[in-house]
Amino acid sequence: MPQAILPEIKGIKQVPLEEYYVPGHRTCAGCGPALVYRLVAKAAGPNTIFVGPTGCMYVANTSYGCTPFKVPWIHAQITNGGGVAAGIEAAFKVMRRKGKTDQDPHVIVMWGDGGATDIGLTSLSGALYRNHDVLFICYDNESYANTGIQTSPTTPYGAWTTFTPAGPVVPEGKNLWPKDNPKLVAGGHPTLKYLATASLAFTIDLMNKVRRGLNAQGPAYIHVHAPCPKGWTFPSNQTMEMAKLAVDTGMYLLYEVVDGEFRVTWKPRRRKPVAEYLKAQGRFDHLAPEHVEKIQAWVDRRAEEVGLPAVLPPVE
Ligand SMILES: Cc1ncc(C[n+]2csc(CCOP(=O)(O)OP(=O)(O)O)c2C)c(N)n1
Numbered sequence: 110m111p112q113a114i115l116p117e118i119k120g121i122k123q124v125p126l127e128e129y130y131v132p133g134h135r136t137c138a139g140c141g142p143a144l145v146y147r148l149v150a151k152a153a154g155p156n157t158i159f160v161g162p163t164g165c166m167y168v169a170n171t172s173y174g175c176t177p178f179k180v181p182w183i184h185a186q187i188t189n190g191g192g193v194a195a196g197i198e199a200a201f202k203v204m205r206r207k208g209k210t211d212q213d214p215h216v217i218v219m220w221g222d223g224g225a226t227d228i229g230l231t232s233l234s235g236a237l238y239r240n241h242d243v244l245f246i247c248y249d250n251e252s253y254a255n256t257g258i259q260t261s262p263t264t265p266y267g268a269w270t271t272f273t274p275a276g277p278v279v280p281e282g283k284n285l286w287p288k289d290n291p292k293l294v295a296g297g298h299p300t301l302k303y304l305a306t307a308s309l310a311f312t313i314d315l316m317n318k319v320r321r322g323l324n325a326q327g328p329a330y331i332h333v334h335a336p337c338p339k340g341w342t343f344p345s346n347q348t349m350e351m352a353k354l355a356v357d358t359g360m361y362l363l364y365e366v367v368d369g370e371f372r373v374t375w376k377p378r379r380r381k382p383v384a385e386y387l388k389a390q391g392r393f394d395h396l397a398p399e400h401v402e403k404i405q406a407w408v409d410r411r412a413e414e415v416g417l418p419a420v421l422p423p424v425e
């Protein structure tokens with residue numbers, strides 16, 4: 110099947126009813142990354158091959174000996190999602206050139222943050238640099254989740270993980286600031302056709318960004334904020350609220366970069382204090398007021414850079 114231009118979804122009524130990520134997988138109740146997968150698969154449609162580097166969205170989805178994917182899917186190492194995807198894309202290109210196939214599938218990598226921003230960053234960067242027509246999606250649950258919640262480069266400052274427990278020596282738990290992978294990718298890859306950040310709470314925006322990334326006919330990167338109830342310790346029926354709160358507080362910023370042009374895609378009317386987000390999750394329970402202030406100052410600085418409104422005091 111040749112690639113067709115995927116149209117913008119203008120409202121909820123235009124969301125395709127077809128599912129390509131179907132019921133039956135061992136993800137946690139309320140798993141954010143599982144919902145991201147479902148929406149990505151829905152937006153991409155049947156002419157798609159998924160690459161699944163090791164992480165929850167490989168292990169939890171395929172244990173044991175089955176998958177919820179209605180389209181072709183292949184496992185990759187956590188280190189080499191870029192290489193595997195590039196190989197698939199190049200193989201189809203050669204086979205088309207030789208007249209051996211007329212198939213031109215979308216190739217999408219669904220990478221965890223540990224993979225995409227840490228252990229697999231070399232392979233991501235290499236594939237982006239070599240101009241492969243692949244959409245790279247990082248579902249960001251802000252930890253190495255599948256191995257039992259260890260810190261990754263996107264784990265926020267102050268978050269508890271099993272590798273960053275809070276204690277007398279390091280009272281804030283994690284004491285490093287997160288790596289800004291979208292910025293890193295956007296700043297360093299001249300071949301990049303499309304880049305976006307997206308959130309599970311903005312489902313239609315997320316699906317449209319997936320379609321723009323696929324329509325771009327070249328390397329694209331989408332970083333999706335995907336709350337993890339197990340790792341962040343919040344009730345499993347609050348995943349969407351948590352995703353929305355991240356955007357409303359400015360902890361997570363929504364924007365896209367098309368052919369080098371930067372555009373903010375969502376501005377909250379007023380920014381909520383970041384404390385509202387932090388107090389909703391057990392992973393931040395140990396934080397002292399000075400840590401919360403430090404995080405607020407960091408959020409303010411980043412939000413000002415992209416022109417988001419100031420924090421107003423909470424309405425009592
Ligand atoms: C080269 C290599 N190192 C370590 C592991 C162990 N491992 C399996 S799953 C996983 C966590 C992956 O984290 P992430 O990419 O953030 O995805 P998540 O589990 O959070 O969905 C790790 C480190 C591995 N499979 N391969």
Ligand code: SF4
Nearest residue numbers: 136137140165337339
């Ligand atoms: S640990 Fe987190 S990412 Fe993994 S399946 Fe559970 S909710 Fe999903």
